[in-house]
Amino acid sequence: MNFDYSKINFEHIRIVAYNCLSLFKVSKFPIRIVPLFDKFDDLILIPYTQAASAKNISVNELEEKVTHSNDAATLKRGNKFFVFYNDNTYEKTVERIRFSIIHELGHIALNHFNDEKTLLTRSALSNEKYERLEVEANFFAAEFLSPKALIPPEWKVSEIQSIFRVSKDSAIKTQHFISQNLWFQNRVYSEIIKKDYKFYSSxxxxxxxxxxxxxxxxxxxxxxxxxxxxxxxxxxxxxxxxxxxxxxxxxxxxxxxxxxxxxxxxxxxxxxxxxxxxxxxxxxxxxxxxxxxxxxxxxxxxxxxxxxxxxxxxxxxxxxxxxxxxxxxxxxxxxxxxxxxxxxxxxxxxxxxxxxxxxxxxxxxxxxxxxxxxxxxxx
Structure with missing residues (x-):
């Protein structure tokens, strides 16, 4: 069964992502991911290596028994969200790790845990719902890490990649959207406070x-x-x-x-x-x-x-x-x-x-x- 993307309100997700950028007071790119989570007591970021060591198990056992993911996962306990992520830079590129963490933040910001679920896994959801939640979290992560509203249309793929520290595939999709939708640059998003954003090549x-x-x-x-x-x-x-x-x-x-x-x-x-x-x-x-x-x-x-x-x-x-x-x-x-x-x-x-x-x-x-x-x- 092909997924029906028309059921997803992408513009709403973009606004939620921009609201989060404002909430986190982001003004410099590429975003430093780790310090973001230190701003809020109910968001706890934990590397797989640290979690595995605390439980005295291997990272593989942690993935099998706890997170059920090789990338990242979020566990909800009361009002706190514990975001676990695979920090192995031999297995994952930095860009993949950054995206995985913000993908999990997307699940939280988009209220995907509102139905009392403590862990989002394919086995606990219907295929259609799981796919929808994943698409929404992916789009949130893309807009949070490299907000299209801040990217000049003349920037090349390599610049987007370097400045926002995203994968080449993500940069290509972003640049393609901007080049094909020049009207987008005239949109005003009040969710992002007008300020002097600083961009750094990394x-x-x-x-x-x-x-x-x-x-x-x-x-x-x-x-x-x-x-x-x-x-x-x-x-x-x-x-x-x-x-x-x-x-x-x-x-x-x-x-x-x-x-x-x-x-x-x-x-x-x-x-x-x-x-x-x-x-x-x-x-x-x-x-x-x-x-x-x-x-x-x-x-x-x-x-x-x-x-x-x-x-x-x-x-x-x-x-x-x-x-x-x-x-x-x-x-x-x-x-x-x-x-x-x-x-x-x-x-x-x-x-x-x-x-x-x-x-x-x-x-x-x-x-x-x-x-x-x-x-x-x-x-």
Whole structure:
């Protein structure tokens, strides 16, 4: 049986979504999802990993016995709504996680729990009703995360994707609607208070993580730590006690995030995170195109045969590298091979050979503003 979309009042759902944006006092995009739920005592946001740990069960058991979903679910207990979400960024893209959480918020805002149901599952509802509730919650999430009333018609799909942190598929649908319905820009929605909205371009999580070059680096990474000075991630190895930021060299004492569960820190810092210049390296850590003169290189040799630049990014904290030795402590074993954007060694804090040679700029010279300005007035 084909679903009858004509039975759904999409304009009403749009107004509810815009009312929620006003209620949550949203004025900057992409929206930071996690802090939204801290504004209200009756909305509790819980990652699957936290819920599973509290119940002393696996995430798979949590999905089977409690949430009945691999994405997200809402449990109603009295007047409180507990929104559980799969925070595994190995399994889900950040965009998928964000959409799933706001999808659940849509169920709450659209009063889908008014019939005393405590959990919305397909088995507890007729197919037609379940489908209708899902379509309504999906439309709410799309309008909440990327409100069409605020998007200038000239914005491209890539801009919508980056500024609102939504999937490419969602951005395509949004851009198509706006381009085909130019009348929509003249609509006035009083539910969204006229204000100076700020828009920020944000890179994907995968782009912002330090790139691997060697197989050893890939297998020897247990998590990431976020630097509040230069707003970047640094890899952390198991049992690594002292950690230096690979971009600005600051010693880091922040919480280490498991490499599978980076959604929270990404969501909280999405407008601050910066993507820095990185040199592409092969699987032994060598640049196969000289970053100085751009000459293509042979597999053998460590120096560019045209300009003489050293092509492997190593820690200079060992006198055996032949580079200026910064003795900040114990010599770094064998002058460790570093990633393609490392200005500093994450183990000892010494300069990298790429930074010392001027191949990589300082983080302060490399950082760029992510704010997007537009002269378009949506109202």
């Amino acid at each position: 890179d994907t999580l995968e782009t912002l993580l330090p790139p691997f070059c060697t197989i050893k680096q890939a297998f020897n990474t247990s998590g990431f730590v976020f630097c509040n000075n230069c707003f970047s991630f640094t890899r952390v190895s198991p049992h690594q006690e002292t950690i230096y930021c690979c971009v600005c060299g600051n010693q880091l004492k922040n919480k280490v995030y498991d490499k599978q569960y980076l959604f929270t820190i990404y969501d909280l810092e999405v407008r601050n995170l910066k993507n820095y210049t990185s040199i592409k390296l092969n699987d032994i850590g060598k640049a196969m195109e000289c970053p100085n003169c751009h000459a293509l290189q042979e597999e053998k040799g460590e120096f560019c045969d045209v300009c003489g630049v050293y092509l492997i990014n190593r820690c200079t904290g060992n006198p055996d590298t032949g580079f200026g030795y910064n003795n900040l402590g114990e010599p770094c074993e064998n002058g460790k091979i570093l990633g393609g954007r490392s200005r500093y060694c994450r183990y000892c804090g010494c300069m990298s050979t790429f930074y010392q040679q001027g191949i990589l700029p300082s983080y302060s010279d490399d950082a760029t503003s992510t704010e997007v300005t537009t002269d378009t007035q949506p109202f």
